[in-house]
Amino acid sequence: MFPGRFHYASPRALDEAVELLQKAEGEGKVLAGGQSLIPLLKLRFASPSILVDINNLPGLDYIKVESDGAFRIGALARHGEIERSDDIARLQPTAAAAVPVVADPIVRSRGTLVGSVCHADPQGDWAAVMIALDGSVTAYGPEGKRSIMVKDFVTGPFQNVLSYPEIAIEATIPAPKGDVAGGFLKLERRVGDFATAGAAIGLEFNAGRVSRAGIALTGVGGATVNAEAAAEALMNSSLGSDAVMRAADLAAEASSPKSDHRGSADYKRHIVHTFVRRILAGIATDQERAA
Amino acid sequence: MTQTADPRAGAPAPVDEIKIGGLGASRRRVEDNRFLRGKGNYFDDIVLPGMLHMEILRSPMAHARIKSIDASRAWAIPGVRLILTGEALATRNLGWMPTLSYDTQAVLATDKVRFQGQEVAAVIADDPYIAKDAVTAIQVEYEPLPPIVNPEQAVAPGAPIIRDDKLGQTDNVVFDWEVGDQAGTEAAFATADVVSRLQLHYPRSHPCPLEACGAIADYDRATGKLTAYLTSQAPHIVRAAVALIAELPEHQIRIISPDLGGGFGNKVPIYPGYVVAILASILTERPVKWVEDRTGNLISTGFGRDVYLDGQVAMRKDGKILAVKMNTLSDHGAFFADAQPSKFKIGLMHSAFASYDIPYAHMASRGVYTTKAPGGVAYRCSFRVTEAMFFQERMVQAAADDAGIDQAEFRRINFVKDDDFPHRTPYGFLTDSGQYNKCLELALKEIDYEGFLKEQAEARKQGRLLGIGISTMTEPLGAGNSREYDILGIKMFDSAELRVHMTGKAMLRTGAKTQGQGHETTWAQIVAHELGLPAEDIVVEEGDTDTAPFGMGTYASRSTPVAGAAIAMAARKVKAKARKIAAHLLEVSEEDVEWELGRFYVRSQPARGVSIQETALAAYSNMPDGLEPGLEAVSYYDPPNLTWPFAAYVCTVEIDPETGVWDVLRFVAVDDCGVRINPLIVEGQIQGGLTEAYAMASMQFITFDADGNCIGSNFMDYLLPTAWETPGWELHEVVTPSPHHPIGAKGVGECATVGGPAAFVNAVVNALSHLGVRNIDMPMLPDRVYEALTKRTDVSGAPPVKTD
Structure with missing residues (x-):
């Protein structure tokens, strides 16, 4: 690969990283897992003046579960580490369902969840998962830290609300207030392919009824789609077939896919409908079995 | 110990051909030593x-x-x-x-x-x-x-002339070409009970070598x-x-x-x-x-396919095919740069239906220019044999369905019989040998054909979509015989030069060029078979025009049929000279010298003998009077015919009716490529070929949008299957030696890529046949399958890509 000329820095402290970005006056880029950035450099779609490599920053490679059940995932936690996390497998079904189908094993060993959310690819997986879970991103900049809900963080194709030279240092999934359930399905033509269409669902139950719901869709819009109305349709339901169909209908309505070589817009909408239905039917079956 | 009158008394034990890495030895690839260690020299x-x-x-x-x-x-x-x-x-x-x-x-x-x-x-x-x-x-x-991305646009009235650089080019037609007996075909169609018609597009794909x-x-x-x-x-x-x-x-x-890090015709x-x-x-x-x-x-760079078919089969009620018509329309891109050596404008497309006994056939082929990259005959394909066999097997399936006859039975009815060789094909080729029915029956038995049909019927009642697809074909491999094939006028022979050194070690050079096929391993085995030298004592070199004998290279599965034959012939020349030396060493006349693997001996005195290595030493140190020193030979081989391997592939699939996603349940492959020199390498070739066939059937294509932008220009859009989704292959063999090849071998490198795709498509279409679906163009992406099964229609994949 022959990218354009760029400088490279590998700071050892977060403040130093922010400072390096600041000096680059908007032309700097943060390198974490590099699984999206490096291809962009190769194709010269991105030509930053400096790459600020944060891989040597200490203490960003964690996956922590708090005593209340909240997750904190550092900017250097790799997909593969999340895939192998017992806490994720045990406590966070939406993320656990998504992570094995994020890209391919090679990408998963380097790429990061936080980087993926920042990259804001409309066909990416993690932004959908995080929106479905009411997740947030923590940004660090000259003004200090701030937390931004992922649904407000991702604003368009490859666009987020980070205010340069802020660096996203953490993603968080809030503590659940009920019993957690969820799922993730995506259609891809091959392992590692971008999603033709995909759906992430995160639910909480209280006394057998849905007390929190999040549904987000990937591959079916200019940005990750937050299917709020579909999620709302599930509230207080026990995932009866009417509620499930209503949610699937509303999720399909919320998506705005484009026809391309992966399929027609109608087909993608149909896949969203099918996947939302399948995830919810699966959860309902699990609930019945548990009861 | 009792003494008997053992005629071999005192003679060394016979050489075990498998142990020395001769014919039939599954010898590990010697080139992998450097490739697996990262020591290749690209x-x-x-x-x-x-x-x-x-x-x-x-x-x-x-x-x-x-x-x-x-x-x-x-x-x-x-x-x-x-x-x-x-x-x-x-x-x-x-x-x-x-x-x-x-x-x-x-x-x-x-x-x-x-x-x-x-x-x-x-x-x-x-x-x-x-x-x-x-x-x-x-x-x-x-x-x-204005861009032009398909033949329809190319020949539309008022289409811009792409090749306005060429004097006298007033349209976008590259050629119109035909072959076969048109009058006989028309007459046969007139008497037919059933005529079956199928139209489809074989999409543009790319060989995509990793280097x-x-x-x-x-x-x-x-x-x-x-x-x-x-x-x-x-x-x-x-x-x-x-x-x-x-x-x-x-x-x-x-x-x-x-x-080379792969070639595949690219x-x-x-x-x-x-x-x-x-x-x-x-x-x-x-x-x-x-x-x-x-x-x-x-x-x-050189792509593969991009051909449209309008095919018709004329039959009697009992399923006997009377005649075949094929009209092909090929998209060659901006320059007619098909890298193929035949005199036929559409390559070997008319090798279609070679395995079926059909009296009449006609083909009309038109090629057009479009504003797309040039090429068309690459990708593990003997110059459009891939399209020929795909079209054939798709037409056969449609014909069997239209005649209301079982897929397997329809093939049995129409196959060329084992005792009918050499057989003149309906388009004029001469096939050399085969046991088509034996291959098919083995494949059907392995997949439990009858059992699956019952399972399929049961599953359909529950709304499940199971399908079974058969693909049977013989194809012309070898790109040779000088009468019909040349490149820039150079005839399609190939060559080998064998030098046996004084100590019995040898160097072999050929005019072929390995790209991963394992020539360094296989070629040594041919010499081992002919001379009894251990394969590990023979080093193989290719690819340097200053040292290698003149040859036409490696593509079209031609290396074993042509260069492989030259190697055997060069070794036989060496053996003929070694025999003279042996006679000299044994002090008998040459007529009294007998040969067994690796050794000459005196007739009826097996104990009196010299090894091939001893004759090599003598060739440099004790040659007979009047004989040139040295032990080497060059052979240029002009094959009398192509070799015709056969394959029977049977695939079963299940389709998810809600998404159109299909999974391969089983895939049984029976290959008859004649004598297998190295079975391990042959199986590797078949597995790789089937994987590429699966790729084309399921995910892989180069297409274009209406503006002429190439979609498939990187690995995000041009998909190579991974180990994850690639099905497991169940391989079986039948051996019908080629009657005209020195060691009975046939080409094999491309068989699976050529014959494989139709098995997958036939299986998916079979799963939907009760809905009236006759065709889904490759790649059978889930959206296409879903469209076919919900709208109950055929689905075309021709460019431009559909957008909003």
């Missing part, structure tokens, strides 16, 4: 002193007039040594070059660009980064012209010699072409094709990049390296 590993680097500027547009090219900003970048444009090349009469299909192709565009990715300019610089910076600094002003193309050209002004390291499957053809095109003296051209043509690198080296008097990037490879 052209990009080669670094020459003072080497410059070249980068090519490619057209972003499919069809446009070049109004101006301004390279001044590029020239200003430090480290830029040379910038070449079409105009600069034209002053040396190199703006255009001839293609292997007797058309012309732009080296660097002069007047217009005719496809997205076409070569427009080249920069030669001190390092590849500078070269890349400089090509992006070249400013080209284009005046857009893209490239070159290092090194012109030495002091000696006048040009050495070029090239990614070529046919280095001698390149030498001949360079001599003819560039008018350099042939003895001063050395083409070296080092280790590395047969001569690409503009090679020509420009050679010219750049001559002009700069420095070595010039050009490494094609992945996108450059996918959007500009």
